[in-house]
Amino acid sequence: MTQELKLERKGVFFDVDDTLYDHLSPFRQAVIAIVGEREGFPYEEAYHRMRYYSDKLSLEMGGAGVMENGASTELMRRRRFELSLAEFGIRLSEEQASAMQAAYIGCQFNITMFEGAKELIERLVKTGYVVGLLTNGAENHQLRKIRAMELDHLIPPGRQFISGKVGWDKPDTRVFHHVNEATGTKPENSIYIGDSWRNDVIGAREAGWSVIWFNHRGASPESEEHIPNHIAASYEELAQLLL
Known part of the structure; x- marks a missing residue:
């Protein structure tokens, strides 16, 4: 040998x-697109909570292997915004959460x-x-x-x-x-x-x-x-x- x-x-x-x-940038852009710029809003903290709920909900629904597309994926992606922003006093409707997810995806690959x-x-x-x-x-x-x-x-x-x-x-x-x-x-x-x-x-x-x-x-x-x-x-x- x-x-x-x-x-x-x-x-x-x-x-x-x-x-x-920087994964925070598309999150910040998506939040601002739907609820507007909010002075003093802790975007980094909210982003970390969104990541937490994303992991948590994904695992509860079977992990990333089953999260490619479909209703369960859309539910998880919408709920992570609803749950994370609720911790900071922003209550999203289902329509707002879906729009925020769409905005997030729209700039996530830039x-x-x-x-x-x-x-x-x-x-x-x-x-x-x-x-x-x-x-x-x-x-x-x-x-x-x-x-x-x-x-x-x-x-x-x-x-x-x-x-x-x-x-x-x-x-x-x-x-x-x-x-x-x-x-x-x-x-x-x-x-x-x-x-x-x-x-x-x-x-x-x-x-x-x-x-x-x-x-x-x-x-x-x-x-x-x-x-x-x-x-x-x-x-x-x-x-x-x-x-």
């Missing part, structure tokens, strides 16, 4: 939503990656890392975002893992193990980068991976049980950690 074959493959895997691009994100991926690929994506969501929905970021030439489809296709949602450790098997990597040589404490920090740590919590919004840790290996607030900081 050659020395090259003996070397362990090291992998770096990225979350997509609010890790590669994606601008975080500064330095694509450059870091390029450098990691050139350095020899196995670089991939691991994201929760319905397959076609998430693929549209990946295509909008024009990442196929850097991260081939075989390294783009979407929970709706794989069959398990983060933080289920099985989805992380599946990524290792599919890419020929091992947990101890795998690094995950994501913004969600529940899905990304807990999921990756439980699977035996290292994790960099991409905490660009300055959120507080949600528990003391799982500790990220590192915390980064920008792609400049990520580059310093990884390269």
Whole structure:
């Protein structure tokens, strides 16, 4: 066996939503489009609650694998806006919630990656890392975002893992193990980068991976049980950690 074959493959895997691009922007635009600009409204806090209800309702309805299209998907997407904004004193009718979801989808694929994100991926690929994506969501929905970021030439489809296709949602450790098997990597040589404490920090740590919590919004840790290996607030900081 050659020395090259003996070397362990090291992998770096990225979350997509609010890790590669700013997921708050389409949320803010959708809220303003339906209820207007509200001075002092905590859009970041409301956005985090929307993400919470999105994950919660999706799992209750069977996970991302059954969330591609249909009445249940539309119900979940409408309800996440109703429930999250109600916590901040905005009561939406069904018609308003549906219109807000439509506005959200309408601008969700107009994606601008975080500064330095694509450059870091390029450098990691050139350095020899196995670089991939691991994201929760319905397959076609998430693929549209990946295509909008024009990442196929850097991260081939075989390294783009979407929970709706794989069959398990983060933080289920099985989805992380599946990524290792599919890419020929091992947990101890795998690094995950994501913004969600529940899905990304807990999921990756439980699977035996290292994790960099991409905490660009300055959120507080949600528990003391799982500790990220590192915390980064920008792609400049990520580059310093990884390269």
